[in-house]
Amino acid sequence: MYRYDEFDHDFVKARVAEFSDQVDRRLAGEITEDQFKPLRLMNGVYLQLHAYMLRVAVPYGTLNSRQLRMLGHIARKYDKGYGHFTTRQNIQYNWPALSDIPAILEDLASVEMHAIQTSGNCIRNVTADHFAGAAADEVADPRPYAEILRQWSSVHPEFSYLPRKFKIAVTGAERDRAAIQTHDIGLHLKKNDKGELGFAVYVGGGQGRTPMIGKKINDFLPEKDLLSYCTAILRVYNLHGRRDNKYKARIKILVHETGAEEFARQVETEFAALKDGELKLPDEDIRAIERYFAPPALTPRPEGDEAVRLARLDSRGFSEWLDQNVITHRHADYAGVTISLKGIGEAPGDASDSQMEAIADLAEKYAFDEIRVSHEQNLILPHVARADLKAVYDGLVEIELATANSNLITDIIACPGLDYCALANARSIIVAQNISKRFASLERQRDIGELKLKISGCINACGHHHVGHIGILGVEKKGAELYQVTLGGSGDENTSVGEIVGRGFGPDEITDAIETVVETYLRIRSDRSETFLDAYRRVGQAPFKEALYAGEAKAA
Amino acid sequence: MKILTANRLTDGEAVWFANDGTWAETLRNADVASDKEAEARLQALGDAAYANNEVVDVNLIDIDLVCGEIVPSRLRERIRAAGPTNRTDLGKQALPVDQAA
Missing domain, CATH: 3.90.480.20 (Sulfite Reductase Hemoprotein; domain 2)
Known part of the structure; x- marks a missing residue:
C-alpha cells in the first residue's frame, strides 16, 4: 500500500x-x-x-x-x-x-493517517472498490489512481472552497462495488481494444435531497489525462456551480440544469486548454504509484481446497460463513473475506477497540497486513489463503464478528441518525437493529437472498437509502419519527433511485412494514433465482403497495 | 416553557443552564423560563457564555414538566439529555442515579 x-x-x-x-x-x-x-x-x-x-x-x-x-x-x-x-x-x-x-x-x-478534508466544501476522501487488487473480475487496481487524485486534491488551492463538497469514487471492475454513479465524479477504470488503460467518466451523480444518477460524459479517458480532465470538470463546476443556495450547490444540479451534453462540451473546452500541459501524467509516475500497490506475493497454497472441504464438514457455522462472506480471488488459492460489522441486533458499522485490534492481528497473521473498509460499513480482508480461512473464521468467532450475512437483509447500511447526529430528524440505528432481530434466522435470510437495505435518518442520505433495494428514510412529522419506504434502488453498475411506495410508518410499524414487503417478494418471485431487485423491476410497486396499504383503502 | 442548553467548549459535553447559575451536565435542575421575559434573560446569559467561550451551540429549547420533572418536547433534545438510545451504557443515562436522576 x-x-x-x-x-x-x-x-x-x-x-x-x-x-x-x-x-x-x-x-x-x-x-x-x-x-x-x-x-x-x-x-x-x-x-x-x-x-x-x-x-x-x-x-x-x-x-x-x-x-x-x-x-x-x-x-x-x-x-x-x-x-x-x-x-x-x-x-x-x-x-x-x-x-x-x-x-x-x-x-x-504516527501511522500516516489524518483527518484532513473529511469535511468542508472540498474534494473529500476518494473511495474505491473494497476488493481492489483482489477481485477476480478486475481489469486493474483502481487505488493507484485514487492515490494520484488524493495527492492532487489535498489542499488544492483552486478547489478548497468549492460551491459544495465533492466526492470521487473509482472502480476497476465491470461489477461496480464502489457505487460510482452516485458520486460527483465516478471513474470506471477499463481497457480499450488496444489494451490501454483509461476511464469511463460519470459526472453529476449524488444522493441527498435530490438524488441523481451520474451521466457518462466520456467513454474512454486515457489514464495520462486523468488530472487534466478532472481539473476541467472541477473548473466548470467551480465557475458555474450555484453558491446562492446550499441545496442546489452540488455538481449534480449543475449537470442536470445545464444538460449533460452541454456540460460535457464545456468540460471538453477546458480540457482542450489543459491537455498535455503540466497535469499530464507521465507514464513513469503512474507506474511508480502503482508499485506502492503491488499485490502481495501470493505463494501457491494448493492445500486450501482440501482444508476448506474438511472444515466445512466439521463446522456448519464455517460452511455458512464461507458461502456468504467469502468471495473469489483472482488467485485460485486465495479468497477475499468480508468481516460483517452487522451482527444481529448490533449498530451497523460499529467496532470496539478490542475488535479492531483483534482484526489487525488476524490481518497481520493471515492477510498480508491489509484491511479494507467497505462503503457498506464492513471490514474486508482482501487476501486470505483458502487454507487459512478456517483459522480466520475461528478468530472472528472469538470476537463475535463471524456473522454470515454479507449482502443479506441484515447486512444493513445505516447512518448514525438521531442517536448522534445533529442533522438527523429520526433514528436509524434502532430501526436497523429491530429489522436485524426480526430477520435473525440465517435460513430465512438466505431464502430471501440478496437484499440491500439502507437507512438514513434525514434527507442528506448518508445511509444511501435512495439506492437501497429497500430504502428507509426517517423524517420528523408533527414532532414524531416517521419512516418512508422506497423500493427498487440500486447502487451498482445498473444504478437506480428507489421510488417511495406510499405513506410512511411510525417507529412501531416500520419493522412490520419491511416484513410485509419481503413476504410479498417471496410470494411473487418467479423462482428462487429471481432476486428482490429483479422481481421489483419486473412487477413494479403494485403488489407491494397492495400488501402494505390495501387494508387502509378498504377501511376508508 | 423553555430551558437553555449548549455544548461545553472544551469537551463538547451537552450542558444545561441550571438554577444555581452553573452549566450542569444534566437537565434535572435547569433554570426554567415560563414567560418571554425569563426567556430573554436566559438567552442573554447564553449569549454571554458563548461570547466568553464557555459553551457553543447555545439554544433555548421547549420543555414540559411531567410530574415535576423536566422533559424536553422534542425527541432530539430528549436524546441529548439521555444519550444514544441504542447505547444506554453511554451518555447521561449511564451516570449513577444520584448524579443523573
Missing part, C-alpha cells in the same frame, strides 16, 4: 502543528467560534448532539494492521471504546474532547 514519502510526512506534521495551535487559541479564547468552526471542519471535527465528532480519513478504504491498531487505541484512550465505520470508507469517533484532538491527530500522523 501507499507509504508516505518525506513530503507527505512533513505536510501532515505541519497540519497537525497548525491545527493544534488553532485548538489552543480557541481554548484560550483568542479566537471565536465563528472563526474556529471553518478551521475545525477542515480538520474533520464536527459538533454533534452529545459531543464533538472526529472523522478520520481512510484513503480509498485501505488500512494496514498498524493503522487499524491505532484506530483501536484512539477509541480506547480518547473515546468510549468504539468507532463507527462510515459509508465513505472512513471512521468516526463520537465522543472526543476538543482538548484531546491535537493528541489524537499526532497519534494518527
Whole structure:
C-alpha cells in the first residue's frame, strides 16, 4: 500500500502543528467560534448532539494492521471504546474532547493517517472498490489512481472552497462495488481494444435531497489525462456551480440544469486548454504509484481446497460463513473475506477497540497486513489463503464478528441518525437493529437472498437509502419519527433511485412494514433465482403497495 | 416553557443552564423560563457564555414538566439529555442515579 514519502510526512506534521495551535487559541479564547468552526471542519471535527465528532480519513478504504491498531487505541484512550465505520470508507469517533484532538491527530500522523478534508466544501476522501487488487473480475487496481487524485486534491488551492463538497469514487471492475454513479465524479477504470488503460467518466451523480444518477460524459479517458480532465470538470463546476443556495450547490444540479451534453462540451473546452500541459501524467509516475500497490506475493497454497472441504464438514457455522462472506480471488488459492460489522441486533458499522485490534492481528497473521473498509460499513480482508480461512473464521468467532450475512437483509447500511447526529430528524440505528432481530434466522435470510437495505435518518442520505433495494428514510412529522419506504434502488453498475411506495410508518410499524414487503417478494418471485431487485423491476410497486396499504383503502 | 442548553467548549459535553447559575451536565435542575421575559434573560446569559467561550451551540429549547420533572418536547433534545438510545451504557443515562436522576 501507499507509504508516505518525506513530503507527505512533513505536510501532515505541519497540519497537525497548525491545527493544534488553532485548538489552543480557541481554548484560550483568542479566537471565536465563528472563526474556529471553518478551521475545525477542515480538520474533520464536527459538533454533534452529545459531543464533538472526529472523522478520520481512510484513503480509498485501505488500512494496514498498524493503522487499524491505532484506530483501536484512539477509541480506547480518547473515546468510549468504539468507532463507527462510515459509508465513505472512513471512521468516526463520537465522543472526543476538543482538548484531546491535537493528541489524537499526532497519534494518527504516527501511522500516516489524518483527518484532513473529511469535511468542508472540498474534494473529500476518494473511495474505491473494497476488493481492489483482489477481485477476480478486475481489469486493474483502481487505488493507484485514487492515490494520484488524493495527492492532487489535498489542499488544492483552486478547489478548497468549492460551491459544495465533492466526492470521487473509482472502480476497476465491470461489477461496480464502489457505487460510482452516485458520486460527483465516478471513474470506471477499463481497457480499450488496444489494451490501454483509461476511464469511463460519470459526472453529476449524488444522493441527498435530490438524488441523481451520474451521466457518462466520456467513454474512454486515457489514464495520462486523468488530472487534466478532472481539473476541467472541477473548473466548470467551480465557475458555474450555484453558491446562492446550499441545496442546489452540488455538481449534480449543475449537470442536470445545464444538460449533460452541454456540460460535457464545456468540460471538453477546458480540457482542450489543459491537455498535455503540466497535469499530464507521465507514464513513469503512474507506474511508480502503482508499485506502492503491488499485490502481495501470493505463494501457491494448493492445500486450501482440501482444508476448506474438511472444515466445512466439521463446522456448519464455517460452511455458512464461507458461502456468504467469502468471495473469489483472482488467485485460485486465495479468497477475499468480508468481516460483517452487522451482527444481529448490533449498530451497523460499529467496532470496539478490542475488535479492531483483534482484526489487525488476524490481518497481520493471515492477510498480508491489509484491511479494507467497505462503503457498506464492513471490514474486508482482501487476501486470505483458502487454507487459512478456517483459522480466520475461528478468530472472528472469538470476537463475535463471524456473522454470515454479507449482502443479506441484515447486512444493513445505516447512518448514525438521531442517536448522534445533529442533522438527523429520526433514528436509524434502532430501526436497523429491530429489522436485524426480526430477520435473525440465517435460513430465512438466505431464502430471501440478496437484499440491500439502507437507512438514513434525514434527507442528506448518508445511509444511501435512495439506492437501497429497500430504502428507509426517517423524517420528523408533527414532532414524531416517521419512516418512508422506497423500493427498487440500486447502487451498482445498473444504478437506480428507489421510488417511495406510499405513506410512511411510525417507529412501531416500520419493522412490520419491511416484513410485509419481503413476504410479498417471496410470494411473487418467479423462482428462487429471481432476486428482490429483479422481481421489483419486473412487477413494479403494485403488489407491494397492495400488501402494505390495501387494508387502509378498504377501511376508508 | 423553555430551558437553555449548549455544548461545553472544551469537551463538547451537552450542558444545561441550571438554577444555581452553573452549566450542569444534566437537565434535572435547569433554570426554567415560563414567560418571554425569563426567556430573554436566559438567552442573554447564553449569549454571554458563548461570547466568553464557555459553551457553543447555545439554544433555548421547549420543555414540559411531567410530574415535576423536566422533559424536553422534542425527541432530539430528549436524546441529548439521555444519550444514544441504542447505547444506554453511554451518555447521561449511564451516570449513577444520584448524579443523573
